[in-house]
Amino acid sequence: MAKILVVDDEKSIRLTFSAFLQKENYEVITAPDVESAISMCKEHKLDLVITDIVMPKLSGMDLLQEIYKQEPDVPVIIMTGEPTVDTAMTSVKNNAYDYLLKPVDKGLLMASVGRAIQYKKTHDEKVELERQNFIYQENLERLVMRRTDSLQKAMQATIATVASITELRDPYTAGHEKKVGNMAVAIAKKMKLSKSIVDSLYVAGYLHDIGKISIPAEILSKPGKLSKVEFDIIKTHVDYGYQILKKAKLPWDIADIVNQHHERVDGSGYPNGLSADQIRIESKILMVADVVEAMTSHRPYRIGLGLDKALEEIEQQKGVLYDTEVANITLDLFRNDGYTLEDEPKAISFHLD
Numbered sequence: 001m002a003k004i005l006v007v008d009d010e011k012s013i014r015l016t017f018s019a020f021l022q023k024e025n026y027e028v029i030t031a032p033d034v035e036s037a038i039s040m041c042k043e044h045k046l047d048l049v050i051t052d053i054v055m056p057k058l059s060g061m062d063l064l065q066e067i068y069k070q071e072p073d074v075p076v077i078i079m080t081g082e083p084t085v086d087t088a089m090t091s092v093k094n095n096a097y098d099y100l101l102k103p104v105d106k107g108l109l110m111a112s113v114g115r116a117i118q119y120k121k122t123h124d125e126k127v128e129l130e131r132q133n134f135i136y137q138e139n140l141e142r143l144v145m146r147r148t149d150s151l152q153k154a155m156q157a158t159i160a161t162v163a164s165i166t167e168l169r170d171p172y173t174a175g176h177e178k179k180v181g182n183m184a185v186a187i188a189k190k191m192k193l194s195k196s197i198v199d200s201l202y203v204a205g206y207l208h209d210i211g212k213i214s215i216p217a218e219i220l221s222k223p224g225k226l227s228k229v230e231f232d233i234i235k236t237h238v239d240y241g242y243q244i245l246k247k248a249k250l251p252w253d254i255a256d257i258v259n260q261h262h263e264r265v266d267g268s269g270y271p272n273g274l275s276a277d278q279i280r281i282e283s284k285i286l287m288v289a290d291v292v293e294a295m296t297s298h299r300p301y302r303i304g305l306g307l308d309k310a311l312e313e314i315e316q317q318k319g320v321l322y323d324t325e326v327a328n329i330t331l332d333l334f335r336n337d338g339y340t341l342e343d344e345p346k347a348i349s350f351h352l353d
């Protein structure tokens with residue numbers, strides 16, 4: 001039931017208005033002056049205020065201004081026995097909902113009250129809808145964030161699992177994929193490359209030797225020097241990797257990045273003998289991370305050469321086999337930032353559009 005406050009210093013008007021309005025099923029409270037009306041506005045949740053203008057002490061205009069300050073959504077109908085253009089203008093300026101002349105015609109009063117109550121009802125419904133929409137949006141955002149987080153974790157776990165499968169096939173290179181992926185990410189971050197490149201290097205690093213799944217285990221783990229034929233077979237892992245990853249439809253060009261990780265800046269690499277400008281920046285990073293990790297770790301045919309030897313190789317061959325900037329950043333990463341090889345899968349939140 002809509003609640004209306006009637007403010008008038010004349011008791012007879014308060015009683016008459018109350019009778020009219022209660023008959024129309026409105027809940028009515030009354031106040032004889034502005035001061036008590038102001039405190040009633042604070043105590044009650046009102047839908048409408050009808051007020052006289054001329055009253056002892058504060059006037060209906062003061063009440064109008066006060067209500068607009070405290071409860072701007074509550075409509076106020078002003079009544080006056082002394083209509084002037086000035087009071088009408090002031091009422092409009094102070095946001096009065098309607099302006100009625102005394103003695104107030106019952107029909108006009110009820111019509112004005114009806115419109116004001118409908119206005120307030122529509123306004124309240126709009127506010128409520130906005131509130132519900134806001135809560136819905138917030139819940140939706142939270143839900144999307146939770147789902148995205150679960151998807152990210154699932155994707156990381158899947159990538160790390162695939163990397164482990166490749167490493168299992170070639171036990172001498174345990175941790176190689178993850179160490180290369182983590183290092184490639186660190187290099188790309190230090191080079192301040194885009195988030196998309198960093199993300200792609202995480203995935204490409206973890207999966208770069210996936211093609212080894214197609215190479216006979218005896219060749220992969222053969223102690224001693226490989227024959228030319230055996231080495232040619234090993235080289236095919238980039239093509240197999242490309243074929244496998246091309247079908248995966250990942251959101252980055254992982255297949256191309258992986259396909260170029262054994263290319264070299266001077267064109268001496270494989271499978272296509274690409275040189276400097278033809279090689280993707282991601283692959284230039286990946287190849288350096290790959291060499292550093294491979295030289296540092298043990299291999300079936302030799303013991304690990306150690307990090308210093310690996311960095312020496314990068315330093316000597318920068319600008320020849322390896323991109324100069326990538327090489328310098330990598331050397332700086334290890335020598336000055338104290339970076340260490342890390343095979344624990346790193347948490348990364350992929351930026352997926």
Ligand SMILES: [Fe+2]
Binds near residue numbers: 208209237
């Ligand atoms: Fe490789």
Ligand SMILES: [Fe+2]
Binds near residue numbers: 176180208209290
């Ligand atoms: Fe590798």
